[in-house]
Amino acid sequence: MSQLTSRDFESLKEELKKRGYKLTPQRRSIVDTIIDNEGKHLTTEEIYDEVKQRCPEIGLATVYRTILLLEEMGVVYKLDLNDGCSRYELAHVNETHRHHHLVCNSCGKVLEVQDDLLEDLEAQIESTYKFKILDHSVKFFGLCEDCKEK
Incomplete structure (x- = not known):
């Protein structure tokens, strides 16, 4: 499993800043959850269930918006495995x-x-x-x- 380094998070923070966003604790928790579950191809709802354990106050809409933003930024890829669900995985720089x-x-x-x-x-x-x-x-x-x- 590959972990994002603090430099990667700095890069992510800079990219978010360019787009007018911040790397909030909720967004960071979503990214951490995707990293921690690499290879599992989680749905947005599954990501939400995991993140809710770290950030009980987070809403499903926040997770949806963040996943769409991370996909737009190229941090995650959306997968369609023909099961009717959109799943997500970490995009690797290399x-x-x-x-x-x-x-x-x-x-x-x-x-x-x-x-x-x-x-x-x-x-x-x-x-x-x-x-x-x-x-x-x-x-x-x-x-x-x-x-x-x-």
């Missing part, structure tokens, strides 16, 4: 693209593929279509190892 996800159709487990499997395909697309790819999102649906064995 990732040039989002990582791929393996989604089990049976139990709903989500595994992350750390390798970028599409580098060659991207280069071919960029060359053929003269199209500069900035990002991509790939999800594979199937059965995880446990469900496959059942």
Whole structure:
């Protein structure tokens, strides 16, 4: 699990300040919750449930607004895993693209593929279509190892 350093939080504070916002204790708690639950792909409501334990006074609307702001800033990515929910994960500075996800159709487990499997395909697309790819999102649906064995 990667933690944001104090320098990362300073950068986040500066970016918020440029946009006319502050890194309030509530916003910091939301970011901390996303970091602490990295790899779990939480919904806004799940993030709210976790944050409420740290900040009992926080409202669901504050969490929604903050998640949208963090997504706009590129701090988090929204994931659609075809389950009717928007889920969120931390955006890593060193990732040039989002990582791929393996989604089990049976139990709903989500595994992350750390390798970028599409580098060659991207280069071919960029060359053929003269199209500069900035990002991509790939999800594979199937059965995880446990469900496959059942």
